[in-house]
Amino acid sequence: MLHGGSGRLHPAGTPFLQQAAYNEALTQATEAGYAVLAQGGSSLAAVETSLRLLEDCPLFNAGRGAVFSHAGVNELDAALMDGATLRAGAVAGVRTVKNPISAARAVLERSPHVLLTGAGADEFAAATGLELALPPWFRTEERWQQFEALRRGQAPGAKFGTVGAVALDQAGHLAAGTSTGGMLNKKYGRVGDSPLIGAGTYANAVCAVSGTGHGEFFIRYTVAHDIAALMEYRGLSVQAAAELVIHQKVAPAGGLGGVIALDAQGNMAMPHSTEGLFWSYRSADGRAATNVCNMVIE
Numbered sequence: 298m299l300h301g302g303s304g305r306l307h308p309a310g311t312p313f314l315q316q317a318a319y320n321e322a323l324t325q326a327t328e329a330g331y332a333v334l335a336q337g338g339s340s341l342a343a344v345e346t347s348l349r350l351l352e353d354c355p356l357f358n359a360g361r362g363a364v365f366s367h368a369g370v371n372e373l374d375a376a377l378m379d380g381a382t383l384r385a386g387a388v389a390g391v392r393t394v395k396n397p398i399s400a401a402r403a404v405l406e407r408s409p410h411v412l413l414t415g416a417g418a419d420e421f422a423a424a425t426g427l428e429l430a431l432p433p434w435f436r437t438e439e440r441w442q443q444f445e446a447l448r449r450g451q452a453p454g455a456k457f458g459t460v461g462a463v464a465l466d467q468a469g470h471l472a473a474g475t476s477t478g479g480m481l482n483k484k485y486g487r488v489g490d491s492p493l494i495g496a497g498t499y500a501n502a503v504c505a506v507s508g509t510g511h512g513e514f515f516i517r518y519t520v521a522h523d524i525a526a527l528m529e530y531r532g533l534s535v536q537a538a539a540e541l542v543i544h545q546k547v548a549p550a551g552g553l554g555g556v557i558a559l560d561a562q563g564n565m566a567m568p569h570s571t572e573g574l575f576w577s578y579r580s581a582d583g584r585a586a587t588n589v590c591n592m593v594i595e
């Protein structure tokens with residue numbers, strides 16, 4: 298199951314062709330992740346496979362097409378967590394890694410650490426042989442215009458566009474991952490919730506969660522872990538736990554956003570306090586759907 302960000306997602310505000318492109322990108326990424334699972338691959342590999350495709354797609358605020366920071370560059374954050382072992386890897390503020398989610402996986406599998414930042418994280422990615430990219434790869438004209446408009450004092454659109462994935466494999470193991478360019482015009486090395494384990498990304502034996510929205514709130518309310526804790530300690534269903542945190546905790550405090558959450562039985566939840574949340578899923582019982590601009594395509 299994937300998300301492609303939350304925000305103001307009215308069909309009227311998004312041209313039909315762009316809606317179709319979102320639908321295609323999300324559906325293809327879901328199918329690619331599902332194919333990994335169908336072939337007996339791990340949930341970790343499925344999440345990475347799906348998110349790499351969305352990072353390469355210029356429509357989303359992750360990898361290519363990420364928003365610009367105050368310095369006019371793309372600074373990327375990503376995290377990946379293995380629910381079976383609680384191993385996790387994350388990078389923040391990377392500028393040269395073509396697929397930050399793969400750098401997160403490399404941190405998880407090939408380092409004794411959980412979170413690497415900035416130039417050090419870029420250096421680690423290069424040393425582990427990951428594919429690198431120059432600034433023009435990440436830059437899209439649309440994002441640059443959005444940045445320029447903001448600098449002229451115009452309010453940016455309210456579509457966030459972070460990407461995330463959760464998966465359950467045939468061994469019953471859950472995994473979660475999130476990748477983002479963070480907040481438009483971010484300054485001073487700002488890091489959001491996406492690469493922070495327990496905030497925007499979390500997986501254990503009970504559930505897997507990936508969030509999107511106003512990161513500062515997701516950090517302060519440890520959103521992803523709080524959902525897992527409500528399920529583990531209070532016995533709430535994934536739906537009840539995710540809704541409680543998004544609608545009764547974070548939204549009343551002023552934090553808008555949403556999550557996708559999946560439990561070990563394959564139950565899904567996708568609550569959001571924004572007008573919309575882009576999501577897409579395929580399950581082993583043959584169900585599949587994609588939601589773009591609040592129009593579900595099954």
Ligand code: ASP
Binds near residue numbers: 457489497
């Ligand atoms: N949560 C991300 C951040 O604050 C932004 C987003 O979800 O679009 O960095």
